[in-house]
Amino acid sequence: MNISNLKAFIETVQASSISKAADNLHLTQPAVSMQLQNLETSLGHQLLNRSNRGVQLTEYGKVFFSYAQSFLTLWDNLQQDLKAVAASEYPSLQVGTCPAIGQYALPCALFLFKQIYPQIRVSVQSLSSQEVISELRNRTLHTGFLEGIPHAPDLESHLVLRSELILVASSSHPKTAVDLADLPGLPLVLTPPDCDIRRSLERSLARYQMDSASLKPFLELDGLESVKSAVISGHGLSFLPYIAIKKELFSGDLQRVFINGATFEITFSMVWRKNESLSEDNQQLINFIRNDSGKSFC
Known part of the structure; x- marks a missing residue:
């Protein structure tokens, strides 16, 4: 799973807006939209309902969001542990x-x-x-x-x-x-x-x-x-x-x-x-x- 796509999804949900998520991630709105589409395509389910008022989680999105947060936390912990190993070796x-x-x-x-x-x-x-x-x-x-x-x-x-x-x-x-x-x-x-x-x-x-x-x-x-x-x-x-x-x-x-x-x-x-x-x-x-x-x- 692409970590960048996962981060874009979590940021969009937390901001309730693709444009705000793009600003927070220092990306363009089309780039974030593409990341969300790629994530949904890889899972085979629509995760977000998009409208002029922002975005809302679908039922699939609600299930995936809780797992996504846990997965990203595990990923961050993994990166820190790998850095700690490198620091102990060198x-x-x-x-x-x-x-x-x-x-x-x-x-x-x-x-x-x-x-x-x-x-x-x-x-x-x-x-x-x-x-x-x-x-x-x-x-x-x-x-x-x-x-x-x-x-x-x-x-x-x-x-x-x-x-x-x-x-x-x-x-x-x-x-x-x-x-x-x-x-x-x-x-x-x-x-x-x-x-x-x-x-x-x-x-x-x-x-x-x-x-x-x-x-x-x-x-x-x-x-x-x-x-x-x-x-x-x-x-x-x-x-x-x-x-x-x-x-x-x-x-x-x-x-x-x-x-x-x-x-x-x-x-x-x-x-x-x-x-x-x-x-x-x-x-x-x-x-x-x-x-x-x-x-x-x-």
């Missing part, structure tokens, strides 16, 4: 994050967010900062977290976290401090050049008028955990964000090697699309992170 928020903040700081904040808003489903993807920007523009993400502060006219951003970028070595390493001039001679284990942490390191070196090309990595590994494992095993030194190595520094698996007269930093921002009406769930997440000022990060 997260209401898609979040993309670069690994450093996503693995070591953001989980605690999202845990607290879920305690306040348990009905909001959140799915988190680990991406590079450039991929976060790309997926936001492709509209596959609602919100992103990335290294640095993006200078993009189509995106809004908010600085959420600053972390020291620390030179670390294994617990057995003999030195606890070096000079900037010593860095090119160290056996460094670094992430690849296109990695967020590597780019932050290069910017930090530039602030001290040091060319990052002077560093000759002993080993390049993709992934913070791989780098940490190599350094803990004594295979070199590395620059890593403090948020990623707090546990290892506390346990003594890693030790900090100070750089005389220099400190390096890595920053992280939350980003979302600019000049766009945000969903209520996305606005709740953005407000939570902004108002929290980083206190809930791990």
Whole structure:
């Protein structure tokens, strides 16, 4: 049975007029008349008596009207239940994050967010900062977290976290401090050049008028955990964000090697699309992170 025809019939009966029903349905009167005729043809019975004074139900129409109302209520309930199933299967928020903040700081904040808003489903993807920007523009993400502060006219951003970028070595390493001039001679284990942490390191070196090309990595590994494992095993030194190595520094698996007269930093921002009406769930997440000022990060 055609649902549109059914709605036209119910609206006509309630309005006692085809023209009024057409106005309420934002249709033309001939269109509503055609829907009523199609409904009567499909049932094989006349449902309405039409006159200049309006419409009246026939005996067949009276029987059908009660069923039609129940059927339409069931149809509306079905649509709502199907939407509820879809909402339960698909997260209401898609979040993309670069690994450093996503693995070591953001989980605690999202845990607290879920305690306040348990009905909001959140799915988190680990991406590079450039991929976060790309997926936001492709509209596959609602919100992103990335290294640095993006200078993009189509995106809004908010600085959420600053972390020291620390030179670390294994617990057995003999030195606890070096000079900037010593860095090119160290056996460094670094992430690849296109990695967020590597780019932050290069910017930090530039602030001290040091060319990052002077560093000759002993080993390049993709992934913070791989780098940490190599350094803990004594295979070199590395620059890593403090948020990623707090546990290892506390346990003594890693030790900090100070750089005389220099400190390096890595920053992280939350980003979302600019000049766009945000969903209520996305606005709740953005407000939570902004108002929290980083206190809930791990």
